[in-house]
Amino acid sequence: MNEQAPGTNGARRAGVARMNSLSQSLFRLIWQEHQISRAEIARNTGLSRSTVTEIVDDLLPTGLVAEVGVGPSRGGRPPIVLEFNYEAGCILGVDMGAAHVAVALTNLRGHVLAWQHRFHPVRTDPEGTRALIAELCAKCLAEIPGSRKLLVGIGIAVPCPVDPLHPDHLSEVVLPDWRGRGGFKPLATRFRVPLFVDNDANLGALAERWWGAGRGVDDFAYVKVATGVGSGHVLQGKVYRGATGVAGEIGHMAIDPHGKPCVCGLRGCLATLIGAPALVDRAIELRAQFPNSVLATGHLTIETIEEAALAGDPLAAQIVTEAGGNLGIAIASLLNLMNPRLVIVGGGISRLGDQLLEPLRDVIRRRTLVSSLAVAEVRTSELGPRSTAVGAATYVLDAALDDCRLFPSAFDPSRAA
């Protein structure tokens, strides 16, 4: 009747290992703890040691988790240290900006192994952009021998709203020349890996959550100030995309109904006050009042204004102070509405640090007096200009940690390192 002898169930381990939700969560735990013993896992999760042993036995043959020696004894037998092999796979993260393309090749811990960057008229040249993305991806993979075989997936950050249910469908309003189509599928077929697409602000928020100022914070907002202004929201530990995937358009929040007209059709949007073009315009307006400023003559760009502000120029300082105040009004509304624990300010202007944040915090303190519980910390991004590309890679990594069949080595030993 019982055709299977007691020990024979070991045969299961040789075949496709089970990968249920519990083993998947252990897999993620080992990833985030870096080094951990079976006994620690048992204490950490409340599982029995025998169960942990069984599940770890299923994870070891994937090559993603390995035993790497013994740890210090705690008074008894020393534990066997399990380690996640962060080099067992790699991910391509693509930052498609309004005027540039950047690609990062990362390992499984978000560490950048290779980096490529080009300026390109992305808005007006969809076909050339797609070719450039493919070229830069190939360049990154070529830099690291063997990486192509270990590629897990490609993440793409796009500078416009994306519906997660239709990841190839881009907003036509922001990128009209793209005609509402991403057209990234050839990329997926060329490299034979799954593709993930999301908005750049969402992915910036994700990067901050995993590697930056948002580590360990379950509810925060990431506000990116560049040519436009966007935000990504992490609620209860996860990126919130809204009902149709376009949450986070803080740039068109109303600040001043008597302000300048915006492309969105009304006046005084945040983007018309603190977007890069708006700050340049404002500097030109104020030039006459600051004849001694280094910005009083010559060609103005957002970079020169930022440099001048860092050097203590009074005109630049005034612009930054005004920008901080206006951003503060929008963020105060955000705090009242959504009550995050933290606001992370990113984008080029965030390198001004407290010069931007102090006037911002002043406004927030005044604006949230009635609900003092809502006051949140405001910090600048910890990740540099690579945050968006790294966030795109992190998006893929997160999906793979939820379903480790995405890892090429996991169930295909011929592709293992």
Next chain:
Amino acid sequence: MNEQAPGTNGARRAGVARMNSLSQSLFRLIWQEHQISRAEIARNTGLSRSTVTEIVDDLLPTGLVAEVGVGPSRGGRPPIVLEFNYEAGCILGVDMGAAHVAVALTNLRGHVLAWQHRFHPVRTDPEGTRALIAELCAKCLAEIPGSRKLLVGIGIAVPCPVDPLHPDHLSEVVLPDWRGRGGFKPLATRFRVPLFVDNDANLGALAERWWGAGRGVDDFAYVKVATGVGSGHVLQGKVYRGATGVAGEIGHMAIDPHGKPCVCGLRGCLATLIGAPALVDRAIELRAQFPNSVLATGHLTIETIEEAALAGDPLAAQIVTEAGGNLGIAIASLLNLMNPRLVIVGGGISRLGDQLLEPLRDVIRRRTLVSSLAVAEVRTSELGPRSTAVGAATYVLDAALDDCRLFPSAFDPSRAA
């Protein structure tokens, strides 16, 4: 070796029935389907019919689910209809407003069995308010014979931010005379049931989600316009309370930096534009321009303005149109930030319907042009002035459906009906 005979495991059913997450979810399914057969449950959930039989056998002795006859045959044996017994328990929902107290006694389907309402200076009289709540609760229970024994719990809606981790800790800023303490524990001990406290806008949103305009909608915002202005947010089907439980203070969103000062310390908050006192003030300002208006003379209240608007008075119409526009600016920002599928407008002024919503929708259409995907439907509340109290009861009901040990009859047959 096997001391337990095959049929003996029926003894488990006589004792404490198992109540794991699966049986709990079946319990909730039966609740929401009202009438359903075992076979339908199996089709609906993907479980096997045998498993459904086992779990239903555990639910029947609680008295909350019962077999109530046979349904129509679908070509074979007719199904046994299972029905949730909505009268097997009842809940008290307390609406503590700024100037009134209302209490609803509901069955397990949100139906109001008894209702009590009193005006009271809640803000300035904490002790009297607590006594009044207890009195009205007792009155409601006395109206329905036997209800006290079936009481599941008491939910309280308070007009100020509440930290869900410290439900007895109220915001001192909004209700200074309460000194930051709810002091509701005596109520719980008197009626010997658990107590649940939350903000009124959150509970209004919950009521709309379960019984009103938000049924079946996973992401929406509920905006309540009364003396103050508050909002509650349902994200992915659940009420979102923010990092410290105070999300939804839309009343202090900045609309016009040159506007009138607000108690919160700055100018032009939404509450200073469309709160009841603001509308009355605005009517007085405009009186001279509308000599033929019925509001041109006499004492003005928000109710008289609403009545006049319903009757087609031009002054009142202008006020309502302005209010709709200002509310629209705030809601447009909300849409851009959070991208809900629906916005539900509640509070007294919502009875004006399209007279309020049309100018509101106009502003939204203009304001969200850039991210057209974010445009949401705007509707008025379907629930009347009882929505807050019913929402408070629904909060308790939701908790009980997650853990049916909260139902008095479930495991204590002596208290069963």
Next chain:
DNA sequence: ATCGTTTGTTCGGCTGCCAAACAAAGCGGC
């Protein structure tokens, strides 16, 4: 009346997880 269909139940079995027992490998006291 017979057959096919649907429902609900029973029964044996597989899977997943656990507790207990045990082996391995350290520490510490004498």
Next chain:
DNA sequence: GCCGCTTTGTTTGGCAGCCGAACAAACGAT
């Protein structure tokens, strides 16, 4: 150096949960 004591990891038996298959019950259709 030997004997406990502790901690770690593995093995084993067992229990709970869920399923598939078989079966009885109750209907419709022919």
